[in-house]
Amino acid sequence: MKFAVVNFPGSNCDMDLYYAIRDGIKEEVELVDYRETSLDGFDGVLIPGGFSYGDYLRSGAIAVHAPVVKEIVRFANEGKIVLGICNGFQILTELGLLPGALIRNEKSRFICETVTLKVINDKTAFTNCYQENEEIRIPIAHGEGRYYCDDKTLAELKANDQIIFKYDRNVNGSVDQIAGVTNKQKNVLGMMPHPERAIEDILGSDDGLKLFQSIINYQVRVNN
Amino acid sequence: MTEPTAKQIKDEKNYQQWGLTDSEYDLISQKILKRLPNYTETGLYSVMWSEHCSYKNSKKVLRKMPNKSSRVIAGPGEDAGILDIGDDQAVVFKAESHNHPSAVEPYQGAATGVGGIIRDIFSMGAQPIALLNSLKFGPLKDGKTKHLVDEVVAGIGGYGNCIGLPTVGGEVSFEDCYENNPLVNAMCVGLLNKTAFKHGTASGDKNLIVYVGAKTGRDGIHGATFASDEFTDTKNKQRSAVQVGNPFIEKLLMDACVEIIEKHPEWVLGIQDMGAAGLVSSTAEMASKAGSGLVLNLDNVPQRETEMNAYEMMLSESQERMVLCIKPEYKDDVLDFFKDYELDAVVIGQVTTDKQYKIYHQGELVTDIPVDSLTEDVPEYDRPEVEPQRMIDDRDYKFVPEIDSLEETWNNLLKQPNIASKKHFYQTYDSQVKANTLVKPGSDAGVIRIRGTKKAIAMTNDSNSKYVYLNPYVGGQIAVMEAARNIVAAGGEPIGVTDCLNYGNPENPEVYWELDKSVEGISSACEKIDTPVISGNVSLYNEYNDVAIYPSPMIGMVGLIDDIDKVTTSAFKEAGDLIYVVGETADDFNGSELQMQQTGSIKGDLRPLDLTEEKLHQDLIRMAIGQKLIQSCHDLSEGGLAVALSESAFDNSLGFDIKTKLTSAQMFSETQSRFLVSIKESDKDEFEKLIKTDFECLGYVTQEHIFKVTTADETVLMDGKKAANNWKEAISCLMK
Numbered sequence: 001m002k003f004a005v006v007n008f009p010g011s012n013c014d015m016d017l018y019y020a021i022r023d024g025i026k027e028e029v030e031l032v033d034y035r036e037t038s039l040d041g042f043d044g045v046l047i048p049g050g051f052s053y054g055d056y057l058r059s060g061a062i063a064v065h066a067p068v069v070k071e072i073v074r075f076a077n078e079g080k081i082v083l084g085i086c087n088g089f090q091i092l093t094e095l096g097l098l099p100g101a102l103i104r105n106e107k108s109r110f111i112c113e114t115v116t117l118k119v120i121n122d123k124t125a126f127t128n129c130y131q132e133n134e135e136i137r138i139p140i141a142h143g144e145g146r147y148y149c150d151d152k153t154l155a156e157l158k159a160n161d162q163i164i165f166k167y168d169r170n171v172n173g174s175v176d177q178i179a180g181v182t183n184k185q186k187n188v189l190g191m192m193p194h195p196e197r198a199i200e201d202i203l204g205s206d207d208g209l210k211l212f213q214s215i216i217n218y219q220v221r222v223n224n
Numbered sequence: 225m226t227e228p229t230a231k232q233i234k235d236e237k238n239y240q241q242w243g244l245t246d247s248e249y250d251l252i253s254q255k256i257l258k259r260l261p262n263y264t265e266t267g268l269y270s271v272m273w274s275e276h277c278s279y280k281n282s283k284k285v286l287r288k289m290p291n292k293s294s295r296v297i298a299g300p301g302e303d304a305g306i307l308d309i310g311d312d313q314a315v316v317f318k319a320e321s322h323n324h325p326s327a328v329e330p331y332q333g334a335a336t337g338v339g340g341i342i343r344d345i346f347s348m349g350a351q352p353i354a355l356l357n358s359l360k361f362g363p364l365k366d367g368k369t370k371h372l373v374d375e376v377v378a379g380i381g382g383y384g385n386c387i388g389l390p391t392v393g394g395e396v397s398f399e400d401c402y403e404n405n406p407l408v409n410a411m412c413v414g415l416l417n418k419t420a421f422k423h424g425t426a427s428g429d430k431n432l433i434v435y436v437g438a439k440t441g442r443d444g445i446h447g448a449t450f451a452s453d454e455f456t457d458t459k460n461k462q463r464s465a466v467q468v469g470n471p472f473i474e475k476l477l478m479d480a481c482v483e484i485i486e487k488h489p490e491w492v493l494g495i496q497d498m499g500a501a502g503l504v505s506s507t508a509e510m511a512s513k514a515g516s517g518l519v520l521n522l523d524n525v526p527q528r529e530t531e532m533n534a535y536e537m538m539l540s541e542s543q544e545r546m547v548l549c550i551k552p553e554y555k556d557d558v559l560d561f562f563k564d565y566e567l568d569a570v571v572i573g574q575v576t577t578d579k580q581y582k583i584y585h586q587g588e589l590v591t592d593i594p595v596d597s598l599t600e601d602v603p604e605y606d607r608p609e610v611e612p613q614r615m616i617d618d619r620d621y622k623f624v625p626e627i628d629s630l631e632e633t634w635n636n637l638l639k640q641p642n643i644a645s646k647k648h649f650y651q652t653y654d655s656q657v658k659a660n661t662l663v664k665p666g667s668d669a670g671v672i673r674i675r676g677t678k679k680a681i682a683m684t685n686d687s688n689s690k691y692v693y694l695n696p697y698v699g700g701q702i703a704v705m706e707a708a709r710n711i712v713a714a715g716g717e718p719i720g721v722t723d724c725l726n727y728g729n730p731e732n733p734e735v736y737w738e739l740d741k742s743v744e745g746i747s748s749a750c751e752k753i754d755t756p757v758i759s760g761n762v763s764l765y766n767e768y769n770d771v772a773i774y775p776s777p778m779i780g781m782v783g784l785i786d787d788i789d790k791v792t793t794s795a796f797k798e799a800g801d802l803i804y805v806v807g808e809t810a811d812d813f814n815g816s817e818l819q820m821q822q823t824g825s826i827k828g829d830l831r832p833l834d835l836t837e838e839k840l841h842q843d844l845i846r847m848a849i850g851q852k853l854i855q856s857c858h859d860l861s862e863g864g865l866a867v868a869l870s871e872s873a874f875d876n877s878l879g880f881d882i883k884t885k886l887t888s889a890q891m892f893s894e895t896q897s898r899f900l901v902s903i904k905e906s907d908k909d910e911f912e913k914l915i916k917t918d919f920e921c922l923g924y925v926t927q928e929h930i931f932k933v934t935t936a937d938e939t940v941l942m943d944g945k946k947a948a949n950n951w952k953e954a955i956s957c958l959m960k
Contacts, residue, residue: 009472009475009476009565009566010386010472010475010476012386012387012388012475012657013388013657015658016657016658016659019659019675020659049657050388051385051386051388051471051472051475053472054386054470054471054472054473055386056472109378109651109652110381110382110385110652110653110654111651111652112385112651112652112653112654112655112656113651139656141385141654141656141657143385194656196659197656197657197659199659200659202662202673202788202791203656203659203660203661203662204664
């Protein structure tokens with residue numbers, strides 16, 4: 001499987017994701033410049049964390065106008081794998097590919113720590129290697145990671161099993177302690193925690209590895 | 225604004241307000257130029273001859289520092305120092321102070337401190353890999369100080385998080401003397417492929433000078449002069465001297481500079497960042513170091529404000545700007561390369577052979593002076609020095625603590641802001657970006673692995689200005705050795721030092737004595753453990769209403785871990801492990817946190833530090849770690865054994881059961897040269913055979929989160945959870 005890691009000006013977790021794919025699950029991966037107009041040849045697209053365009057205006061708000069974004073939207077609509085982490089999640093909600101929005105943390109400070117997540121839905125392209133309710137340790141690092149949506153959207157997310165990860169406690173003020181959601185079709189995942197920082201035991205956790213392995217599992221099944 | 229004429233500057237002594245003295249001005253006009261310098265020229269001299277740029281007051285003292293070892297590739301004089309770590313790789317590091325700007329505009333002051341030190345690293349051709357910081361404030365009792373702390377911490381995080389470099393270590397402390405003059409020191413560490421090393425020089429006739437990065441505005445004009453002056457009630461609001469940072473631009477600039485040097489080394493002959501004293505400092509230093517001259521045309525400088533004059537453009541400290549020296553044949557390649565990163569890049573000048581520094585603005589020659597006169601002809605001052613009266617008065621004073629309740633004293637000490645957990649602050653720094661952080665903030669040293677190798681780099685920032693205040697010489701030694709113990713405890717070999725020397729007004733003989741003696745102390749310790757001082761900076765005039773801060777040298781130390789299997793942390797690992805203290809404990813209470821807690825101030829002399837014993841203990845611990853005998857290792861510092869035991873227990877919510885020959889008071893003694901270690905019981909014989917020297921087996925780690933302690937005086941059972949809460953919550957409570 002061949003992944004594209006889209007690099008916007010100000011992305012800063014691009015190499016972390018690149019190494020997670022190359023060294024963690026040993027699959028093909030390329031960095032793709034934000035000015036590219038085609039993602040032909042790739043099977044999945046990964047949008048890394050960071051501060052695209054300095055997070056000026058609003059996190060992710062400027063990135064959505066980059067040329068490569070049309071291709072991300074095409075991937076999403078064609079049912080291909082799209083994963084946005086941290087700033088990538090913010091870009092996906094900004095694009096409307098995922099419901100809700102990410103706003104300033106409840107206590108309005110940036111938080112970096114390794115937190116416990118609960119796997120809510122283990123039947124997706126991103127979580128099939130985990131067990132339902134499995135607790136995993138994944139780092140977070142964000143100032144605007146508080147997931148917000150209205151009651152109607154929350155009811156829909158629940159009804160469609162779109163809530164994929166939840167924090168085990170109130171970390172940043174997110175609605176329903178949501179850490180990651182998919183679209184209805186479940187081929188687009190956005191999450192604030194950084195699985196790409198949890199792929200080696202020596203870094204404190206390798207619980208993120210299964211997320212990337214899940215994608216490979218899923219793709220193998222689709223291809224067969 | 226009409227510029228004053230050269231004659232007006234002389235007659236009205238305008239140069240004085242820019243920081244030049246009468247004798248310095250006379251030297252320039254009578255000996256160097258043999259004419260009166262015009263407005264722009266006077267401005268150039270005033271910033272280049274400021275203490276911040278010229279070290280005119282501290283040079284004599286700085287020469288005492290060792291800067292050689294078998295690893296040194298570059299030392300003081302470059303943007304940052306470089307140490308060989310084998311396999312054609314090197315580490316590059318430097319620390320810098322941003323004290324004055326942070327006092328006036330804390331968020332931007334701190335942020336641009338981080339931005340500036342990062343540029344010093346990538347201007348050497350290195351990829352920055354980690355950040356650290358050392359912060360000192362007044363006590364957390366009023367809203368003003370809390371605001372200052374909040375904003376400084378936010379500024380550091382705001383810049384480092386956005387640019388995407390992990391902040392892996394640091395320290396925060398609180399003393400009265402920093403209330404109106406906080407210290408903000410930032411350090412950056414980078415990794416260099418030895419072949420990529422670029423000097424900050426401008427050589428070769430007709431080679432081009434290229435300006436890259438953010439546009440020039442009026443911010444930060446006279447920042448270097450401002451940094452070389454003291455604060456008073458009436459003189460503390462020089463906002464125009466403070467710069468504004470843009471980490472997004474710096475990220476582009478960093479990536480572009482690292483890439484151009486890595487992929488196209490032949491395009492770039494020299495590179496330097498525009499830091500203090502901006503365009504003049506960077507270009508004049510590049511030319512002077514190469515023995516060249518320069519012609520600059522300011523009309524080409526990208527500007528974000530209108531009608532800036534030459535003086536303003538040359539002295540602006542706008543951030544995120546670099547200067548490159550390139551060969552003319554690569555001009556288009558270089559400019560196109562930066563354009564691809566959407567960065568401004570323009571040719572602003574040319575190298576010449578006449579050693580003159582010439583500046584044109586709007587067709588007019590506004591500066592024509594010998595380039596070396598800016599960098600080399602600064603008078604060097606040999607200031608009078610005298611031992612501070614307090615040292616003579618308090619020489620024989622010995623603080624003898626009285627402990628009514630071991631448990632109460634212990635718990636109270638854990639709540640002291642200087643001892644309590646700093647997680648409230650470091651949690652706001654991204655410590656894991658780049659996915660190389662093996663040891664995050666909260667242990668003795670931060671550790672970053674070098675991807676693709678077995679190696680890792682340990683790094684720490686350390687200072688205990690209370691000790692330096694009581695005895696500058698011994699305090700200087702302690703600062704170095706405590707940093708070294710942090711590196712050793714993390715599994716590393718100390719290999720080099722950078723420093724920020726923060727002091728009061730050097731024209732005060734007592735302050736100068738403190739500077740001189742503490743540098744001698746630092747030097748002797750660095751020589752003992754072969755850690756050359758390869759970079760650093762000096763920040764003098766840290767005073768408010770004529771009261772100086774404590775002499776506050778900050779030591780940034782880097783260590784090499786040759787195998788990541790050796791990486792060790794301070795946290796106890798398993799119940800049943802044996803606990804040892806290595807090193808003899810004596811009654812060292814002068815300058816201790818206990819003295820501060822019980823008397824509200826510090827007083828008395830320090831015992832001399834036995835450097836040979838200190839080194840022996842460090843070597844033994846390193847050997848024990850090398851032989852995989854150590855489960856956890858923690859340096860003993862503020863709060864002594866009691867605090868070290870607690871901190872080691874907190875991380876994994878473990879407890880301990882110990883019995884010691886020490887008195888209850890000695891549990892808080894701050895004797896140097898000690899480590900707290902835990903080992904597997906099965907390694908007992910081998911460990912004791914190796915250590916041989918002074919050690920005491922205290923007891924063992926327990927599963928219950930309970931501290932059971934028997935001293936020579938009493939036995940206490942402490943609730944570990946309560947102790948942990950005291951330690952963890954103290955800062956958050958105070959910051960509310």
